[in-house]
Every structure is written in C-alpha cells, then in structure tokens.
Amino acid sequence: MDIIAQLFAGLSLGSVLLLAALGLSLTFGQMGVINMAHGEFMMAGAYTAFVIQGVVGDAGVSLLLALPLGFVVGGLLGLLLEATLIHRMYRRPLDTLLVTWGVALVLQQVARDVFGAPNVDVRAPAWLSGAVEIGGLALPRTRLFILALAIVCVVALALALRATPLGRRIRAVVQNRDLAEASGISSRATDRVTFFIGSGLAGIAGVTLTLLGSVGPTLGTNYIVDAFLVVVAGGIGQIKGTVIAAMALGLMQAFFEYSTTASVAKVLVFVAIVAFLQLRPQGLVSVRTRSLA
Amino acid sequence: MRLRSTSRYGATRLSTVSLAALCVVALSACGARVDAGSDTSASAESCVDTSGDTVKIGFLNSLSGTMAISEQTVHDSLELAAQEINADGGVLGKELEIVSEDGQSEPTVFAEKAGKLITSDCVAAVFGGWTSASRKAMLPVFEAQDSLLFYPVQYEGLESSPNIFYTGATTNQQIVPALDYLVEQGTKSLFLVGSDYVFPRTANKIINAYAEAHDIEIVGEEYAPLGHTDFSTIVNKVKSADADAVFNTLNGDSNVAFFKEYKNVGMSADDMPVVSVSIAEEEVGGIGIENVEGQLTAWNYYQTVDSPANTAFVEAFKAEYGEDRPTSDPMEAAYTSLYLWKAMVEKAESFAVEDVTAAADGVTFDAPEGEVVVNGDNHHIAKTALIGKIGADGLIHTEWSSEEPIEPDPYLEGYDWADGLS
Numbered sequence: 184m185d186i187i188a189q190l191f192a193g194l195s196l197g198s199v200l201l202l203a204a205l206g207l208s209l210t211f212g213q214m215g216v217i218n219m220a221h222g223e224f225m226m227a228g229a230y231t232a233f234v235i236q237g238v239v240g241d242a243g244v245s246l247l248l249a250l251p252l253g254f255v256v257g258g259l260l261g262l263l264l265e266a267t268l269i270h271r272m273y274r275r276p277l278d279t280l281l282v283t284w285g286v287a288l289v290l291q292q293v294a295r296d297v298f299g300a301p302n303v304d305v306r307a308p309a310w311l312s313g314a315v316e317i318g319g320l321a322l323p324r325t326r327l328f329i330l331a332l333a334i335v336c337v338v339a340l341a342l343a344l345r346a347t348p349l350g351r352r353i354r355a356v357v358q359n360r361d362l363a364e365a366s367g368i369s370s371r372a373t374d375r376v377t378f379f380i381g382s383g384l385a386g387i388a389g390v391t392l393t394l395l396g397s398v399g400p401t402l403g404t405n406y407i408v409d410a411f412l413v414v415v416a417g418g419i420g421q422i423k424g425t426v427i428a429a430m431a432l433g434l435m436q437a438f439f440e441y442s443t444t445a446s447v448a449k450v451l452v453f454v455a456i457v458a459f460l461q462l463r464p465q466g467l468v469s470v471r472t473r474s475l476a
Numbered sequence: 477m478r479l480r481s482t483s484r485y486g487a488t489r490l491s492t493v494s495l496a497a498l499c500v501v502a503l504s505a506c507g508a509r510v511d512a513g514s515d516t517s518a519s520a521e522s523c524v525d526t527s528g529d530t531v532k533i534g535f536l537n538s539l540s541g542t543m544a545i546s547e548q549t550v551h552d553s554l555e556l557a558a559q560e561i562n563a564d565g566g567v568l569g570k571e572l573e574i575v576s577e578d579g580q581s582e583p584t585v586f587a588e589k590a591g592k593l594i595t596s597d598c599v600a601a602v603f604g605g606w607t608s609a610s611r612k613a614m615l616p617v618f619e620a621q622d623s624l625l626f627y628p629v630q631y632e633g634l635e636s637s638p639n640i641f642y643t644g645a646t647t648n649q650q651i652v653p654a655l656d657y658l659v660e661q662g663t664k665s666l667f668l669v670g671s672d673y674v675f676p677r678t679a680n681k682i683i684n685a686y687a688e689a690h691d692i693e694i695v696g697e698e699y700a701p702l703g704h705t706d707f708s709t710i711v712n713k714v715k716s717a718d719a720d721a722v723f724n725t726l727n728g729d730s731n732v733a734f735f736k737e738y739k740n741v742g743m744s745a746d747d748m749p750v751v752s753v754s755i756a757e758e759e760v761g762g763i764g765i766e767n768v769e770g771q772l773t774a775w776n777y778y779q780t781v782d783s784p785a786n787t788a789f790v791e792a793f794k795a796e797y798g799e800d801r802p803t804s805d806p807m808e809a810a811y812t813s814l815y816l817w818k819a820m821v822e823k824a825e826s827f828a829v830e831d832v833t834a835a836a837d838g839v840t841f842d843a844p845e846g847e848v849v850v851n852g853d854n855h856h857i858a859k860t861a862l863i864g865k866i867g868a869d870g871l872i873h874t875e876w877s878s879e880e881p882i883e884p885d886p887y888l889e890g891y892d893w894a895d896g897l898s
Contacts, residue, residue: 185716192708199706300545302732302762314742321715323740326708396705397732397762401542405705405729440709445700446672 188320189441190434195326197433198333201426202391203406204413205336206384208425209377210261211414213357216269216378217276219283221410222403223290224260224382228253228389229398230298233305243308249390250332257386258379260290265378270371287403294400305393325394332391336384341422343380353377416456418466427467432456522622523598526827530573531566533558533817534593536604536614541581542728546806547606549758550628551576553807554603556796557814567818568825575599583613590614594623600827601626601817603810608632608674615640624829626817628810630753630775632678633886636854638833643813643848644806645776646856646886651679653861654723654751654774655686657876663720665693667748669710669734670725672699679725679753682888682897689893695719704730707737714748715741724752731755735767745770751863756804757872765870775805776859777845778872786844802871803844812843816850816857849881856884 203225210216232249239245264286272278311328314321344350355363356373364370392402409432417428435455439448460466524532535554537547558572566572575597577589586605593599594617601624605611608631618625618639630645658666668683670676680697687694695717698710711734714722726734731752738750751772757779760768779790779802789811793803816839821827824835837852849858858881864872888894 185712188712188716189709192712195708196706300548301758302729304762304764306764306766307736312740314740321741323708323737323742325736325740395733395736397729399729399762401729405703436706437709441713444698445704445710449701 185441189437191320191322191326193434193437194430195323195330195433196436197430198326198330199388199392199395200406200409200413200433201333201429202329202336202384202388204410204417204425204429205333205340205422206257206381206388207410208414208417208422209340209381209384211411212417212419212421212425213353214273214374214377214381215276215419216273217280217283218264218269219280219407220264220287220290221283221382221385222405222407223287223294224257224385224403225389225392225406226290226294226400226403227260228257228386229305229393229402230294230303230389231256231386232390232393233298233303233398236305241308242306243310246308246311246390246394250387253386253390254383255386257389258383261378261382261385262375264382265375269378270374273374291400291404298400300400302397302399305398307394311394329391329394332387336387337422337426340380340384344422349373349376412456416459416466418468421468424466424468522829523595524600524827525598526570526600529570531568531570531827532573532575532597532599533814534590534597534599534602534604535574535576536579536586536589536593536602537576538581538606538610539576539578543579543581543606546758547579547581547604549801549804549807550604550606550810552797552801553793553803553811554814556793557811559796560792561814561818567821568827579604579610581607583607583609586610587613587617590617590625591621594618594621600624600821601832603628603813603817605629606806611635611640622829624817624832626810626813628813629806630809632675633888634678636856636886638855639829640855641813641816641836641850642856642884642886643809643816645859645861646884647679647682648885648888648891649776649859649861649882650753650774651682652686652888652891653878653882654753654772654863655683655690655692656878657774657863658721658751659690659692660876661721663692665695665717665719665721667695667714667717667719667722668697668725669714669722670699671702671704671727671730673702673727676725676727680723682894683723685893685897700726700730700734702727702730705733707734710734711737711741711743714738715743719748722748722750724750725754726752727754731759732763732767735763735771739767745772755866756806757802757870758804760866760870760872761802765866765868768866769868771866772875773864773866773872775862775864775872777805777808778862778864778874779803780864780871780873781845781862783844783846785842785846789844805845808844812841812845812848812857815841815843816848820850846881851884854884854886856886858883 207221210218231253235249236245268282311324314323352368352373356370413429417424435452436448439451537551538544562571579586593602603626605627606629611627615637625640628643630650633647668680749772753774755773790803819839819841820832820836824831836850839850841848846860860881861878862874863876865875867873
C-alpha cells in the first residue's frame, strides 16, 4: 500500500515539475534562452490567482478564471521581457543568464512592494479539499487536479506544435533558423509567440502551485533549479523528453525520500542526474538538426 | 561561431577573475578596518558618550533579504518601545537616539555592523538579531568589545554569554513545557518533523532524551531541507506512523506546504495534533487559517494574552502600524528587551556595561506576557510557557500555561534526563 502511495506521490511531484518545466522546455529548449526569470513568471501567476480570488471571492470560480488569466499575465510579462531585452541577445546565452537573473530580482522586489513581504493565502475550492479514498489509499484532490492539468497542458502543447501552422513554424526555426528564414518564415514573430506560450505556461504552473505551497515573492526560486534540471535531463527541445524526465525525477525523489530522508534524497537525485548526463550529455531525447550553430 | 564563443568564454573568465580580485581587495579592506577598530578599543575605554542630553542605542535587524519578513516586525516593536520611553522622559533623563543598521540576513554583515555600531557609533547597547547564525556571528564581537546585545528570539539554548541578554525563550521555557503538556494530555507517541539545520536538530535531540525518560515512543523523525516545498512523502510517513501527536520544528515557507498537504490527505488536529514552535500570529495568515485551525503552538506570548500591559501594547502597536498588524512572541520579547535595559540602567544609575550587567540580576518588568525577571547568572529571563490553539479568527488562544514563570536553564542542568546533552 505504501508503495502505491509513494508511486502517486512521485507522479504528483513529477506533474508539478512538469508544469514548471514545460514552458522552460520551450524557451530554453527550443530557443536557447536561459531565462532565470521563469520562476518569477510562475510567481506572477500565483499572485494573479491571489488577486482574482480577492475580486471574485468564490474559490472555485476564481481558480478556473485564474488559469487562463495566469497564462495571459505570465505570457505578457514574457513578451515584454523578450521585446525589451532578450531579443538583443539571442546569440549571447551567458549574458541572458545574468540579465534575466537581474530581472528576476526586480520582479521579486516588485512583488514584495506591491503585495507585502509576508506570504499570502490562496484558498483552495471546496471541491478540491480533502482526498479521494480508493481502497484505503487517500489521494489528495488537489494533486489529482494538478496531474490532470499537467496532462491537458502537455497534450495541448504537443498538438499545437504538431498540427498547427504556428507549430510547424516553431519547429522549423528550432531545427534550422537560417533555412527557416530563407523559406520566408519570420523568425522574429515566431520567437515572440514561442516566448509568450512558454512564459504563459509558467503562469499556469504558478496558479496551480497556490494549491500546494506558499504564495510569496520567492515562490519561483524554489522551483527554477528543478525545472532546469528537468529540461536538461530531458534533452533540449523535446516535450517527450521533458515529460519523461519530470516523471522520473518526481518518482526518484519520492522513493529515495521514502527509504532515506528528504535531504539525502535530494542529493541522490542530483548524483543520479550528474551520472546520467555523463553518459548522455545531450539528455534523454535530442533533436538532430543540420544547423551549423 | 565556435571561435567567437571561445573568446566570449575567455572574456567571461577574465572578468570573473578580476571580480574575484576586487572582492578580495574589498574584503581585506574590511578586515583591516575591523582589526583597527578592535585595536583602538582594546587600548581605549568604551567610547559611549553620556555627557549630553541623549544616549545612543543601536537596532540591528535584517531589513532586507530572506529574514526581513520576520525581523522587520521586531524592528517595528523596538521603535515603538523607544518612542514610548522617550515620550516618558527617556532613560536616566536622557533621550534615546537610535542608530539603525541593516543586517541583510547575512551573519557576516551582522558581525560587521555590530562592530560599526559599537566602535564608530558608540552605542550603549545593541538590540536585534534573529537567526542563531547571526547571534553566533555577533557574539565574539560583543565579547571582544565588551558591549551589550539584547537578543529577542527563542533559540536552541546551550549558550550564555556575559555580553548578551536573551529575552526570548530557551528550550526549558518552550520545548520542555510543550512536552510536559503533551504528557499531561496522555501522549504516548510522537512524530518529529523539522527543517534540516541547527535549531530543529538540537531541539529534537532534547525531545528524544525527554521521550526516553517519560516513556514516549518517537515513531519517526524527518528533516526537510530549508525551502523544501513538496511534503507528500513526509506526510505519508506521518500518516502511516499514526502517532498521538506531531512535533513540528519546520521553518518558514515549508510550514505552508506541510500544513496544506496535511489537510489535503484528510488529517486534522482532531486526528493527530501538530505542535509547532515557529508559527506565530504573523505566519498564520500566510499559511491560511483553514489549514492550521485547531493546531497547537508553544510560545511565551500571544496577542490574546489578557493583561493590562498587553492591552496597552497591542493598542499602541496597532495605532502606530495599522489595525491589521498582529503582535507576536518575538515582537513582544524585543519590546520587553528595551524596557529591561532601561530598568537595568536605572537600577545601576549608569550606562557602563559592567555596571549594567552587575545590576541585572533580579530586574523585573511588567511585560505584555506577564512579569519577567532577569537571571543575573545566565542572562536569560524567567518566562511563563503558554501552549496555544490557533483559532478561526487567526489568533492564537492560550490552552494551557505553566503555573508560574519558569526559571531559565539554557544548559538544562536541572533536568536529570538531559544529562549528556550539553
């Protein structure tokens, strides 16, 4: 029974990591931008949920409203960042790291000034409180909801990339930017849309995190390292890899933690990833491209 | 492309090196300054100037960084105490002049600013510090300069410096009474959950020793890294251990994730109460009242304490900082610390450190938490322990209290079961 409970805990943690990393796999994986402010877009999504709950009142309605609005808020912040700073440094990945880290600090301080330094509370709707009992096993409803939401986001993103003209353009730019441009694709416009979607997904992740943990200015920093780990281990630029890596990380953390302690589990997961990257520096799944860069 | 990126790496490395060099230069400059400072004061007497109408005191709290959330509240109540004292004629007829420094949540900055307050601002005493790391960093500075620090936060005990007064609880005034309460309630088994650093580990060592002597079974002991946000595994372990109660020494944001998870798997205070030692009124709102309602806390002060001194304190605080601001144990301890220093100075009729410490024993103050008495031997104060229950109003209501103020015993020398702990 404990094993099943841990299996669920692992999948659930995996789905949280997946939501946090999905947007990053687009912006970092597909565009090569190291965006340290990704966590702060999550924080913005979480505060969006808080503000909406303050306006609407009802926890259920506000959560359902916050998901699309969190996407838009995160996306717009990303668009702003892309248009003002990042597009100037697409070929300078190290500089984007510093610049976006600075942006992250600024956003944290803005949140602190606007909403105050202490954490705020976002209430979970009644239909998400408590657990579903299946054969003596208590599965928290919030975690089932997040698992379902992660699946929806992955399917939606995969469909958008595969079946829409926009998705074709994104994939073309990822595989060979120069050739895509030569074929008449505006890589500038494609970059913007990609960044909007990636940042918007961070916003959604932020909204869901309000169901699990604290909502404060540093919410994003707790997840950013794990999110990068997922993307790197999963392989740059592939959703499939991100999904597998997120679930593997979640399960590893849950089972290591069960047999040892939380601190040791964290170390073991890091060791496992380092060892894995030694064997497969390109990650689980990698795109083969003919691009020269 | 490859060539360019190599040269870029080269440039980065170069700038890293030069940055590092800059840091070294800056650090050695700081070191030189601090050394110079200690040299001068070792030869010269303290530079505190009490000839005028004012006397300087220092407030050293983190007003930026991760601890700012908590320490700002302590800073606010220190300011309040200073205003009240000044409005009432000051200390020995001298108005208090406050020098505020920001500890920036960094122990090294605390030590450096403490040195600055003592040797260049020449303050008569310093009030502040929160984390044990900050106190440990400041301790040698205060001892070397023979100056005074008033430290207002509950801590893990096992310390007693002649230059520090501890106005928060030591372990025998917070953790031990909480265990006494649990024993009284018929608790036979405990699950320990804490953050992975010095305070929870020390606290749990004490709890283990206590449990062994009092026939309590420790059914689990789990530590989460600071900032840990996923508690499903730990809560699973807690749930399947089925203890009578949980003793919680988690710190900061982890509490939010822990209590949300605890509630989500369907557990409540009725099934397995959680006793927390680092959740005060200030934190309840951020965790969400619905997630912690009915859970227990162990402190020496709550906003709901029913005494004329507390009514006056709460009213004055709310009038100064706003109706929505709660008062909590560390804030009260900080407020009390300034009044205790005033009482010591007035008893000694001197601002000099040796006179103040000599006069300290037996100094009392009618604090918001009740009357407190300074113990001149270990520089802690006698405090009443209060076990509280978090109510639906977001405030904490006293459920149980020790019959009288408990004498401070930082090394737990008066407890047989604690042999070999210190």
